[in-house]
Amino acid sequence: GESVGLHLPTLSVQEGDNSIINCAYSNSASDYFIWYKQESGKGPQFIIDIRSNMDKRQGQRVTVLLNKTVKHLSLQIAATQPGDSAVYFCAENIDAGKSTFGDGTTLTVKP
Amino acid sequence: GAVVSQHPSRVICKSGTSVKIECRSLDFQATTMFWYRQFPKQSLMLMATSNEGSKATYEQGVEKDKFLINHASLTLSTLTVTSAHPEDSSFYICSARGAGGSSYEQYFGPGTRLTVT
Numbered sequence: 001g002e003s004v005g006l007h008l009p010t011l012s013v014q015e016g017d018n019s020i021i022n023c024a025y026s027n028s029a030s031d032y033f034i035w036y037k038q039e040s041g042k043g044p045q046f047i048i049d050i051r052s053n054m055d056k057r058q059g060q061r062v063t064v065l066l067n068k069t070v071k072h073l074s075l076q077i078a079a080t081q082p083g084d085s086a087v088y089f090c091a092e093n094i095d096a097g098k099s100t101f102g103d104g105t106t107l108t109v110k111p
Numbered sequence: 112g113a114v115v116s117q118h119p120s121r122v123i124c125k126s127g128t129s130v131k132i133e134c135r136s137l138d139f140q141a142t143t144m145f146w147y148r149q150f151p152k153q154s155l156m157l158m159a160t161s162n163e164g165s166k167a168t169y170e171q172g173v174e175k176d177k178f179l180i181n182h183a184s185l186t187l188s189t190l191t192v193t194s195a196h197p198e199d200s201s202f203y204i205c206s207a208r209g210a211g212g213s214s215y216e217q218y219f220g221p222g223t224r225l226t227v228t
């Protein structure tokens with residue numbers, strides 16, 4: 001079946017550097033994408049979303065890029081901080097239905 | 112706003128017993144609630160989707176007679192794990208989608224850690 005996956009399972013960066021977390025999706029019908037942050041023992045926390053009619057969306061220190069041609073999604077975190085250490089999931093959604101989660105990337109920020 | 116709570120946060124039960132997990136939307140009405148299960152170092156796997164006042168829709172491979180879902184009101188959904196076994200030990204997470212605002216947004220609860228001994 002179709003699925004959402006991530007390119008890298010782990011990412012380690014120095015505090016203050018920028019982080020880029022990637023995600024590949026395979027369902028071309030997906031029209032809404034979300035990035036979540038999950039800290040150990042907690043539920044997912046919404047970071048940023050983007051609809052398929054957009055290529056880029058910016059939030060506070062975060063940017064999501066969507067490339068529909070190659071079905072690729074990325075999350076950029078500027079000036080990464082130790083508090084950003086967590087597992088990051090992308091999720092795809094079709095027509096306001098259920099969300100399908102990717103495998104997750106563990107981000108570790110070294111002080 | 113858009114807070115979702117779960118109770119209990121963690122529970123330990125003996126094999127063969129049943130356990131109920133509650134999911135509440137505290138400041139909005141949730142027309143749809145989702146139940147996920149997450150094993151260690153794995154992603155969230157959707158178990159079922161429930162709409163208020165109707166039967167839940169279960170994902171393929173999820174036993175509806177084992178995982179009973181009730182969404183009797185716009186602020187409460189419950190998941191009951193019946194005749195629990197050690198392999199049911201997992202992190203159970205609910206999310207809720209409201210009637211107003213963006214129809215896409217889901218708000219997640221903090222999760223319930225179930226350990227079956």
